[in-house]
Amino acid sequence: MTALHLALAQLRHTPLLTALNALLMALGTASIVFLLLAGDQFARAIARDAQGIDLVLGAKGSPLQLILSSVYHADIPTGNIPLAEARRWAEDRRVARAVPLSLGDSYRGFRIVGTTPDYAGLYAARLQQGEYWQAPLQAVVGAAVARETGLGLGDSFSGAHGLAGGAAHADHAPYRVVGLLAPSGTVLDRLILTSLESVWALHGAPAAALPGAAREDHHDHDHDHDHDEGRDHTHGGHPDSAAPGPRRQEQQDPAEREITALLLRYATPMAAISLPREVNAQSQLQAAAPAFELARLLQLVGLGLEGLRAFAAVLILSAGFAVFVALYGALEARQYDFALLRCLGATRGQLLRSLCLEGLLLTALGALLGTLLGYAAMAALGQWLAHSRGLLLDPWVWPPQQSWLLLGLLAVGLLASALPAWRAYRSDVARILAQE
Amino acid sequence: MPEAPALRIQGLRHAYAGQPVLALDSLHLAPGEQCLLLGPSGSGKTTLLHAIAGLLRPTAGEIQVRGQDLAALGSAARDRFRGRHIGIVFQRLHLLPALTVLDNLRLAQRLGGRPADTTAALGLLDALGLAGLAARKPAALSTGQAQRVAIARALVQRPALLLADEPTSSLDDANAQRGLRLLRSQAQAAGAALLLVSHDARLRGQFDRELRLDGPA
Numbered sequence A: 001m002t003a004l005h006l007a008l009a010q011l012r013h014t015p016l017l018t019a020l021n022a023l024l025m026a027l028g029t030a031s032i033v034f035l036l037l038a039g040d041q042f043a044r045a046i047a048r049d050a051q052g053i054d055l056v057l058g059a060k061g062s063p064l065q066l067i068l069s070s071v072y073h074a075d076i077p078t079g080n081i082p083l084a085e086a087r088r089w090a091e092d093r094r095v096a097r098a099v100p101l102s103l104g105d106s107y108r109g110f111r112i113v114g115t116t117p118d119y120a121g122l123y124a125a126r127l128q129q130g131e132y133w134q135a136p137l138q139a140v141v142g143a144a145v146a147r148e149t150g151l152g153l154g155d156s157f158s159g160a161h162g163l164a165g166g167a168a169h170a171d172h173a174p175y176r177v178v179g180l181l182a183p184s185g186t187v188l189d190r191l192i193l194t195s196l197e198s199v200w201a202l203h204g205a206p207a208a209a210l211p212g213a214a215r216e217d218h219h220d221h222d223h224d225h226d227h228d229e230g231r232d233h234t235h236g237g238h239p240d241s242a243a244p245g246p247r248r249q250e251q252q253d254p255a256e257r258e259i260t261a262l263l264l265r266y267a268t269p270m271a272a273i274s275l276p277r278e279v280n281a282q283s284q285l286q287a288a289a290p291a292f293e294l295a296r297l298l299q300l301v302g303l304g305l306e307g308l309r310a311f312a313a314v315l316i317l318s319a320g321f322a323v324f325v326a327l328y329g330a331l332e333a334r335q336y337d338f339a340l341l342r343c344l345g346a347t348r349g350q351l352l353r354s355l356c357l358e359g360l361l362l363t364a365l366g367a368l369l370g371t372l373l374g375y376a377a378m379a380a381l382g383q384w385l386a387h388s389r390g391l392l393l394d395p396w397v398w399p400p401q402q403s404w405l406l407l408g409l410l411a412v413g414l415l416a417s418a419l420p421a422w423r424a425y426r427s428d429v430a431r432i433l434a435q436e
Numbered sequence B: 001m002p003e004a005p006a007l008r009i010q011g012l013r014h015a016y017a018g019q020p021v022l023a024l025d026s027l028h029l030a031p032g033e034q035c036l037l038l039g040p041s042g043s044g045k046t047t048l049l050h051a052i053a054g055l056l057r058p059t060a061g062e063i064q065v066r067g068q069d070l071a072a073l074g075s076a077a078r079d080r081f082r083g084r085h086i087g088i089v090f091q092r093l094h095l096l097p098a099l100t101v102l103d104n105l106r107l108a109q110r111l112g113g114r115p116a117d118t119t120a121a122l123g124l125l126d127a128l129g130l131a132g133l134a135a136r137k138p139a140a141l142s143t144g145q146a147q148r149v150a151i152a153r154a155l156v157q158r159p160a161l162l163l164a165d166e167p168t169s170s171l172d173d174a175n176a177q178r179g180l181r182l183l184r185s186q187a188q189a190a191g192a193a194l195l196l197v198s199h200d201a202r203l204r205g206q207f208d209r210e211l212r213l214d215g216p217a
């Protein structure tokens, strides 16, 4: 095919110019591809962690904080709620499944979560080794925790106060690892799960309720700890705690135990209409829906992404402009070539096509290079995140916007070559040949 | 039916912005015939060739190539007709710098509506003493070599009419003679009628047919 052959020959004839222009286009493309992928992965990761959780009940406060603290374990809890109250809602017939969470301690920065094995079930996580806890102070650790702390089956460790690694509970019996979770790519990977009773035991619940618990009189144990992470103490008992007023859990009555949050799954979609409203109106609890709060959060984050995207669009437009300048600038020097082609029998249309093809090829080269670059960057980020944060990304996805991006790029390339091509189309061969 | 003349011109006039630059009452070339048209600079020689090639619409007169009136064709059809039936050797040499010598020839074949015929192209290069240069880019050729490549390219699609505009003006005596000989022998071998325009008095007396173009007086 003549037009393609010519366009390719022309691009090869000026390799440096071609490479530079393609590179310019590639940089803009890579930026957008990366942003698209990152946005996509971010949304997926966020959705993954919230799977199966329709509503979260917790202490009153910021609903976003409640979601961030109890679903993503990325914020401090809003406080505690009475177990009895939580149970009332868990037994509501509109609720299919309820998973209690009790937070407060951590081990080397990984949160220790008092809960039931149902919690791992939310994410369909499997045990890689061992079993779930049978007794207090037995723990199941997430895959990233195991990898980074080196904890294995049978190992012991002591939790520290606060959620980001404070002083250790040096004064009571350590946890023992009885199970290891397989990697799930969810927040579970970075958690240490244990029974609710373990957390209560360490935070002042009566020994009577805790057969096997080593100590019973530890509720004042931490008054002399220095509270580097004081804000994280939600399990009461700390006069200097800044947490929003959780009650001290010194009560002897198991009925007055507290948990941090309750994760609910609706039995019927209709529950979404009535349940949150009832919870918020009829109790001291607050109900927050992850989907709703996340939409709100993504809107905020989205603004930042929009800005970056606009910047990448500017990069692409300037790359398109570079293609335009490359073609238009060479026009003067090449008009004798065009005249010659016409003399050899090329029609105006063939000339037009050949030049547009040149612009398109240049753009396509840049787009291809940029796409590869974008995916490579995403893969590198994925590697790094998997390694450092235990966050599993799947960079090898093709978000639908990606196809639109490529189409848009080709349109930019076509647009950039349109004017030069039109000028070549219009040129007066006889006049050009006579200018010698 | 007798074969149509390679070229037939009747009452040709051209003026740029009302300024007459070309007048040629009549010119007929039989197939394969060779003709030298001599005229001083500015007498309208290049203008004439452009008109014959259909690159320029003359103010008045009629031009037929192989019996085809070029003015009657649409733009694209005229381009294709030119590519197919008319070969042009320019006053100043011009080859496409992005293509190799061989590809310049193959491009002319394809634009001339013929399948690219590498064997024929190489054969022609060989006949012009350019066998070793097929893979070179034009920038790596001497003027004389480029001249011969231009001749080869004008003939490679086997046109009915070969137009040559001062093909020897940029060459020294020896090379000019050599180039002219090759042009004439290759045109003959290809069966193309040749119209050569020049102001170069060195060429006088070498052609069976010689005409003078004096411009509109």
Ligand SMILES: Nc1ncnc2c1ncn2[C@@H]1O[C@H](COP(=O)(O)OP(=O)(O)OP(=O)(O)O)[C@@H](O)[C@H]1O
Pocket: A431, A434, B016, B021, B039, B040, B041, B042, B043, B044, B045, B046, B047, B048, B091, B199
């Ligand atoms: N595009 C144009 N516009 C106006 N005048 C032109 C144009 N092209 C050529 N001319 C004029 O027409 C006349 C004939 O030009 P042409 O190029 O045909 O001469 P020529 O015989 O080929 O001359 P030379 O031997 O120098 O090549 C000249 O006076 C030239 O100035």
Ligand SMILES: [Mg+2]
Pocket: B045, B046, B047, B091, B165
């Ligand atoms: Mg001239």
